[in-house]
Structures are given as structure tokens and as C-alpha cells.
Amino acid sequence: MVIFSNLQVDHFERNVLHIQWEVSMDNEDVGEYSYGVYRSESQANGFELVSGLAEDARKFIDGSVNTFKIGRTYFYKIIATRIDNTTLKVESDPGWVGSDPDCIALDIVRRERLLLRQYLKVKCYVLTARTTGARCPNCWNPVRKRISRSNCTVCQGTGFAKGFYTMEPTYFKFNPSPKMLRASGMGPLEKGETNAWTSNFPILKSNDYIIEVGNGNIWRVKSMVTSEKSRYIIRQMVAVKAEEKGSELYDIKLPSVWIEPWECNEITGVPTE
Numbered sequence: 001m002v003i004f005s006n007l008q009v010d011h012f013e014r015n016v017l018h019i020q021w022e023v024s025m026d027n028e029d030v031g032e033y034s035y036g037v038y039r040s041e042s043q044a045n046g047f048e049l050v051s052g053l054a055e056d057a058r059k060f061i062d063g064s065v066n067t068f069k070i071g072r073t074y075f076y077k078i079i080a081t082r083i084d085n086t087t088l089k090v091e092s093d094p095g096w097v098g099s100d101p102d103c104i105a106l107d108i109v110r111r112e113r114l115l116l117r118q119y120l121k122v123k124c125y126v127l128t129a130r131t132t133g134a135r136c137p138n139c140w141n142p143v144r145k146r147i148s149r150s151n152c153t154v155c156q157g158t159g160f161a162k163g164f165y166t167m168e169p170t171y172f173k174f175n176p177s178p179k180m181l182r183a184s185g186m187g188p189l190e191k192g193e194t195n196a197w198t199s200n201f202p203i204l205k206s207n208d209y210i211i212e213v214g215n216g217n218i219w220r221v222k223s224m225v226t227s228e229k230s231r232y233i234i235r236q237m238v239a240v241k242a243e244e245k246g247s248e249l250y251d252i253k254l255p256s257v258w259i260e261p262w263e264c265n266e267i268t269g270v271p272t273e
């Protein structure tokens with residue numbers, strides 16, 4: 001099998017990202033696979049091929065990015081596909097700028113995830129909004145370069161044809177302690193707003209949405225701040241605004257089965273089934 005490790009993404013110059021990784025093989029030959037670098041705005045899904053790779057490639061320079069777009073994060077994966085059976089794929093873990101944690105950061109993340117999942121227990125889904133791709137055919141005005149009507153049912157107001165990436169389960173704590181709020185420096189709240197925090201997956205940005213499983217509340221992310229350890233995000237604090245009643249987003253169907261986020265075995269030491 002192909003094993004990818006140490007995927008690293010660096011930003012050395014404007015609108016260029018450098019991706020590097022390591023490969024080791026286990027009982028197979030590198031030539032039995034084809035390789036590609038894939039990119040998404042979601043850590044979890046929606047990865048699309050950026051470029052094929054030579055089998056000895058350990059580096060790729062992506063010049064087709066806009067690194068100055070505020071809030072946008074590019075996530076990369078290297079995927080190997082068996083040439084004789086293209087359904088067999090091996091994927092690297094996702095990498096992004098600032099994605100290499102030290103062991104202290106990992107331990108903080110592990111403890112906070114345990115707290116969120118075992119004790120606070122507020123199940124939510126995150127809808128990561130697209131900021132790239134084909135524009136919405138229903139509401140996007142290509143001449144004025146902006147959304148020409150509100151409450152678009154095709155893109156849910158994102159202005160992009162596909163709207164959101166596949167929703168991801170996660171846990172949040174709403175109404176964090178005043179101490180955490182002061183430390184985060186988040187501004188005062190308006191009517192219909194609240195604060196919440198979560199771990200570092202998925203990474204949030206303004207105009208993403210959070211859907212609470214228990215009560216169906218939908219929140220739009222207005223702003224966010226992160227706590228970081230050696231550039232690695234360990235916690236995200238968000239100011240969220242309740243989505244207006246009557247929004248199309250309330251018609252979105254949630255998955256019928258809850259899948260625990262964050263790989264159980266890393267958190268509790270209990271092996272996953």
C-alpha cells in the first residue's frame with residue numbers, strides 16, 4: 001500500500017502555495033498507482049483534481065489560488081489510485097497552511113474534543129460555504145458581479161452554483177463562559193445573536209452555517225476568532241446570528257444517522273469499530 005505522510009502546505013509568495021509530502025510503500029510498487037493533487041475548501045469532502053503527478057513527485061506548486069481572499073482556506077490531499085482497479089484509492093490526510101501541530105497542541109485539541117463530545121454534547125452540522133467555482137445561474141449577475149436577488153433557493157445566498165460542501169458533523173458549546181469571551185475579544189452581541197465555540201474541525205469562516213441537531217436552530221457565522229498553538233488552530237470561537245424563519249435552509253434534510261466526528265480512538269483511546 002502507499003502511505004502518505006507529512007503533507008505540508010506553505011505560502012511563500014502571493015497566490016502560490018507549495019505542497020510537499022512524503023511517500024512510503026508497503027509490498028507494492030509506486031508504478032502500480034497513478035497520483036494526483038486534490039484541493040477543496042472543506043477539510044472533509046469536495047476534493048477536486050488540481051493536477052496529475054509523476055510517481056516520484058514529492059512536491060507540487062499550485063499557482064491557481066487566490067491567497068488573499070479573506071476567510072478562504074485551501075485544503076489539499078494527495079490521492080493514489082490503483083491503475084488496474086481505479087476503485088482502490090489511498091488518500092493522504094488533508095493539509096493546509098498551518099496544519100502541522102506539535103504534541104502540546106494535539107493534546108489540547110484532544111482534551112477539548114473530549115469535553116465537547118462527552119460532557120457538553122451539543123450535536124451540530126456545519127455547512128461550509130463555497131467561495132470558488134461556478135456561479136449560481138439563478139441569482140448571479142455576471143455584469144455587476146454580484147447577487148441580484150435575495151433568498152435564492154438554488155445557492156442559499158452563497159452566489160455559487162453548488163452552494164455548500166457536504167455537511168459535516170461536529171460538536172459546539174453555545175454561550176461560552178464570560179472568561180472565554182473576554183479572552184477572545186469578540187464584540188457585543190445584537191438581537192438574535194450568540195457566541196459558540198468548537199474544536200478545529202471543520203475550519204469555519206463567515207457565512208458558513210451551523211445547524212443544531214437537537215432543536216433545528218440554524219445559525220450563520222458572522223465572525224470568528226481562533227486560538228492557536230504554534231500556528232495550529234486549536235479552538236474556534238464564533239459569533240453567530242439566528243437564520244431568519246422562512247429561510248430555505250430550514251428545508252435542508254439532515255443525515256438520518258449521526259456519525260461521530262473526530263475519530264473516536266484519538267479522543268478516548270477506545271478503538272473505533
Ligand SMILES: [Zn+2]
Nearest residue numbers: 136139152155
Ligand atoms: Zn443563487
